[in-house]
Amino acid sequence: MRVVPYTPGHDEEIRAVCIEQANERARQEEAYRRFTLLMYCDAYLKHGIAYLLLDDDDVVRGYTLAAEDVHQWLSDFAPYREKIEALGPEYAERVARELAFYETVADDYPAHLHIDISEDFTGGGYGRKLMQALLERLRDDGVKGVAFGVAPKNERAIGFYRHMGFEPLGDPEQCAVFCRSF
Numbered sequence: 001m002r003v004v005p006y007t008p009g010h011d012e013e014i015r016a017v018c019i020e021q022a023n024e025r026a027r028q029e030e031a032y033r034r035f036t037l038l039m040y041c042d043a044y045l046k047h048g049i050a051y052l053l054l055d056d057d058d059v060v061r062g063y064t065l066a067a068e069d070v071h072q073w074l075s076d077f078a079p080y081r082e083k084i085e086a087l088g089p090e091y092a093e094r095v096a097r098e099l100a101f102y103e104t105v106a107d108d109y110p111a112h113l114h115i116d117i118s119e120d121f122t123g124g125g126y127g128r129k130l131m132q133a134l135l136e137r138l139r140d141d142g143v144k145g146v147a148f149g150v151a152p153k154n155e156r157a158i159g160f161y162r163h164m165g166f167e168p169l170g171d172p173e174q175c176a177v178f179c180r181s182f
Helices: 011-021 024-028 030-047 070-085 089-105 126-140 155-163
Strands: 002-005 049-054 060-067 111-117 145-149 177-181
Touching (some): 049 126
Parallel strands (some): 111 145
Antiparallel strands (some): 002 049, 060 111
């Protein structure tokens, strides 16, 4: 297993991991699947930074994706937002809410990220390696901080983020958002 910078050619594998690790609704409903890929995957592959966890056969088993600058990313994200909004009011409200969050924390945390690892490959230190590669890149690029959300019931992920040095942003009882400054 190794962590490498993203190169084109693995997009469908990355998208498969994204859906595999999403909630059941993303695997059952086509509109929610499309929302998930547009919101949490595709735009980052075209306009962000990505690191891949590859097995010995060069198959993607995990990834971390990030946008270094929220303001630039929001501009790049506009066509994806239009596609999400076309899925219906539920999706339009959700994308508006999530993008508004990124904007409200952009001064202190201009970057945001997503990480997913296939279940069979969790617990082996690969998440830490993926996150370290990404955080090192953000730091080297002069990014001053990163923030992201996590499902409040995802206790395993919350423990991992705390172990990686991330802190809750806002009321930890009400909020499942983490941040880290460099």
